[in-house]
Amino acid sequence: MTLLLSVRGMTRSFYGVQVLTGVDLDIVEGSITGLIGPNGAGKSTLFNVLSGLYPPDGGRVLLAGRDVTGARPAQLVKAGMVRSFQLARGFPKLSVFQHLILYGQAQPGEGLWAAITGSKVARQREEELSEEALAVARRLRLDHVIDNPITALSGGQKKLVEIGRALMAHPKLILLDEPMAGVNPTLTEEIAAHLLALNADGITICLIEHDMALIRRLCNPVIVMAEGRKLVEGGFDEVAENRDVQEAYLGRRH
Amino acid sequence: MLSYLLFTLTIGGIYAMLALSLNLIWGGVGMVNLGLAGFFAVGAYATAIVTGAGAPVIVGLGSALLAGVIVGLLVTYGTLRLRGDYLAIVTLGLAEVIRLIALNERWLTHGADGMSGIVAPLRSMVGSQAFNLGYLVFVSTVVILLWLLLRRLDHSPFGRAIKAVREDQELAAFAGKPVLRLKLQTFAVSAAVASLAGALYSHFQSYISPDHFQPLITIYIFLAVSAGGVGRPAGAVIGAYAVVAFLEGTRFVAELLPGVDPLQAAALREMLVGAALLLVLHLRPQGLLPERIQPARKT
Numbered sequence: 001m002t003l004l005l006s007v008r009g010m011t012r013s014f015y016g017v018q019v020l021t022g023v024d025l026d027i028v029e030g031s032i033t034g035l036i037g038p039n040g041a042g043k044s045t046l047f048n049v050l051s052g053l054y055p056p057d058g059g060r061v062l063l064a065g066r067d068v069t070g071a072r073p074a075q076l077v078k079a080g081m082v083r084s085f086q087l088a089r090g091f092p093k094l095s096v097f098q099h100l101i102l103y104g105q106a107q108p109g110e111g112l113w114a115a116i117t118g119s120k121v122a123r124q125r126e127e128e129l130s131e132e133a134l135a136v137a138r139r140l141r142l143d144h145v146i147d148n149p150i151t152a153l154s155g156g157q158k159k160l161v162e163i164g165r166a167l168m169a170h171p172k173l174i175l176l177d178e179p180m181a182g183v184n185p186t187l188t189e190e191i192a193a194h195l196l197a198l199n200a201d202g203i204t205i206c207l208i209e210h211d212m213a214l215i216r217r218l219c220n221p222v223i224v225m226a227e228g229r230k231l232v233e234g235g236f237d238e239v240a241e242n243r244d245v246q247e248a249y250l251g252r253r254h
Numbered sequence: 255m256l257s258y259l260l261f262t263l264t265i266g267g268i269y270a271m272l273a274l275s276l277n278l279i280w281g282g283v284g285m286v287n288l289g290l291a292g293f294f295a296v297g298a299y300a301t302a303i304v305t306g307a308g309a310p311v312i313v314g315l316g317s318a319l320l321a322g323v324i325v326g327l328l329v330t331y332g333t334l335r336l337r338g339d340y341l342a343i344v345t346l347g348l349a350e351v352i353r354l355i356a357l358n359e360r361w362l363t364h365g366a367d368g369m370s371g372i373v374a375p376l377r378s379m380v381g382s383q384a385f386n387l388g389y390l391v392f393v394s395t396v397v398i399l400l401w402l403l404l405r406r407l408d409h410s411p412f413g414r415a416i417k418a419v420r421e422d423q424e425l426a427a428f429a430g431k432p433v434l435r436l437k438l439q440t441f442a443v444s445a446a447v448a449s450l451a452g453a454l455y456s457h458f459q460s461y462i463s464p465d466h467f468q469p470l471i472t473i474y475i476f477l478a479v480s481a482g483g484v485g486r487p488a489g490a491v492i493g494a495y496a497v498v499a500f501l502e503g504t505r506f507v508a509e510l511l512p513g514v515d516p517l518q519a520a521a522l523r524e525m526l527v528g529a530a531l532l533l534v535l536h537l538r539p540q541g542l543l544p545e546r547i548q549p550a551r552k553t
Contacts, residue, residue: 051428077430091421093485094414097550102418103429109411110431112439116407126411134550147549169430 003062004029004173004204005050005081010059012049019045021228023059027173032199033206034219034236038249041225043208044086047175051083052076064172078105080172086181086208088158090150097146099161100136103168104129129168136164140194156187163194167203174198176207180214192218212240224248260386262502264458267393270494271451272471273478274400277490279444281479281545282413283437284420286342289329290448290475292349295467296321297449298456299356302369305457311375315453322449323442325352330441334434337423349469357464368463372456389458396454397491400447404487407443409548416440417485474501477527481534483541492542500530 005027012020019042027033035043049056052073061069063079071079082103090099107129108114109122137143140160145153150161159179166174179195180188192214199205209215215222216236224231224239226248232239239245272290279287287293300321301314309317333344356363363369377385407413416436418426427433456462474497482493504526508519534541 053424073424073427074430074432077428083428089422089425091418091425093421093545093547094417095547095550098414098547102414102431105430107411110415110436112407112412112443115410115412116403118406118410122411130550147547149547165429 002029003027004064005206006062007046007050008060010046010049010061011057012045012054013057019228020049020056023225023229025223025230025233027204027206028221029172029204030199030202031204031221032195032219033204034215034222035206035208035225036210036212036215036222037225037231041248042228043225044177046225047083047177047208051081051175077169077171080170081175082166082169082171082173083175084162084166084177084179086177088155088162090158090161092151093149095147095149096137096142096153096161097130097133099150099165100133100168101126101129103165104132105169133168136167140164156183159183159187159191160194163191163198167198171203173204173206176205178208178210180209180211188214257383257386260390262498264386264390264393266495266498267390267397268451268455268458269475269478269498270397270491271400271454272448272475273482273490273494274397274404274487275444275447275451276475276479277482277484277487278404278407278447279441281485281490282408282420282444283416283440284423285437285441286338287345287441287444288342288469288472289345289347289349289352290472291467291469292345292352293322293325293445293448294452294455294471295349295352295356295464296325296445297452298462298466299363299369299452300449301453302372302456302462303362305373306369306371311373311457314373314457315450318449318453318456319446322445322447322452325449326442326445327438329445330438334437346469346472349467349472353464353467356467363464366464368461368465370461372460372462374457374460393454393458396450401487401491404447408487412436474527477531477534479541480531481538481541483543483545485545486541486543489541489543489545496542501527 003026007023007025010020010023011018023046037043048054050061052071055070060067063081066079068076068079107122107125108119109126114122134143137146140163142157142160142164145157150158153161163179180191183191195205195218220235221233222236222239223233224245231244231248232242272294276287276290279285297318300318304317305311305314329345329348333341336344357365374385380388415431418429418431419433419436423433478493478497479490481496483489504523508514508522514522
């Protein structure tokens with residue numbers, strides 16, 4: 001059991017309000033870790049700090065044994081961690097294909113000089129990435145909308161693109177912020193099946209989700225956050241029976 | 255009439271270069287550069303000063319490119335935290351600062367008198383008619399080469415990455431793209447292209463003064479790129495020639511109207527330009543040649 005990500009004592013405040021009050025958690029390589037907790041527990045903020053959107057005020061993050069505390073988003077992607085967003089985000093004027101291939105890493109053709117001279121290495125890499133993007137699109141059944149702008153997709157398809165483009169970066173760890181939010185039950189099943197398949201391929205997944213039936217089915221372990229820190233961790237049933245967790249969700253009995 | 259036509263087409267070519275420059279920075283990476291006239295001036299003065307000191311024209315053009323790149327990098331570094339309208343305000347101010355420097359640093363730029371006698375290559379040898387024709391061919395060739403170059407960039411992985419920055423720079427960073435490097439490089443290339451346009455203008459006119467670099471030029475180029483299609487180099491080129499044709503056309507239209515004196519005619523032209531911009535934005539907001547999505551290469 002190796003740790004892929006470990007977070008120690010992470011804090012972060014906004015305008016004097018302490019949102020993360022000292023998070024300690026570990027994500028085991030190969031797991032699907034569920035992150036749950038009542039609204040305002042700090043789950044999304046944790047993702048935002050982990051993915052480099054905001055630097056932490058304090059604490060340390062190790063990714064695959066490397067200290068990545070305060071690293072920038074692009075560096076974290078290179079180190080193997082990719083994230084998705086709660087509200088599917090995209091580049092409005094780019095097509096599905098362009099979204100996918102954009103997430104391909106190590107493309108020398110993104111250098112100015114290589115782009116001008118049209119280097120052979122860049123062309124070969126472009127062909128590799130392009131085949132890979134098409135394969136990902138087929139896998140997620142997005143191939144029929146491959147050339148459509150992202151704005152022309154349904155909400156569910158946008159969620160699939162979020163997962164697909166994360167895959168293109170060959171991550172070790174994907175942070176998914178509510179991948180099933182606002183998606184119909186059929187597509188939820190489809191996304192769940194994709195996540196299980198990706199996990200079987202060796203990708204570690206950490207997801208925030210509010211659909212408890214789904215968390216129960218997909219995730220082990222489940223980490224419960226409340227008031228900016230980890231409350232408990234364990235299997236779903238164990239966590240659900242925990243008194244503190246029930247109080248965090250439902251309020252204290254007086 | 256022939257020399258008027260040659261003159262108009264040459265100016266059209268120079269506008270086309272400016273439009274390509276704006277299209278790269280605005281249509282490419284999404285930074286609104288209202289300081290285009292400033293970069294135009296930097297290139298024009300750089301070559302005028304260097305060739306005035308006795309350097310050959312090719313060195314003048316080279317120093318214009320270099321000066322453009324340096325000013326471009328300084329501006330990008332200075333405005334890293336600014337986006338959208340704030341960047342627009344700062345760059346607009348920058349162009350005015352450059353114009354005011356040209357106006358006041360008399361030891362370098364001869365102030366309001368302007369710099370005259372800028373070398374017009376080979377003119378004394380071949381005569382002015384042949385020079386005008388030759389210069390038109392030269393400028394048009396440069397436009398075509400720049401267009402090919404920028405189209406190549408547009409279709410490359412680099413072009414895809416800068417368009418991602420244009421659409422959402424935060425998300426581009428989460429896709430692993432080096433946003434800062436992309437912005438710096440794009441601004442530098444765009445500034446170099448605008449400066450090159452200025453240098454070619456300088457050697458064509460043989461005379462430049464701060465009055466040649468009013469912010470109005472920037473507005474004309476924005477009109478050109480909007481009309482042609484933001485985000486597509488071919489659109490920028492077509493838009494620039496269309497704007498020059500329109501500007502020259504209004505000259506004749508305003509003269510045709512009875513009872514309008516030359517001063518009123520000049521004011522009328524400005525109004526027509528404004529009306530044209532409104533019409534374009536209203537009727538065809540995507541421009542004549544809108545940006546296209548490149549289809550996936552199916553294997």
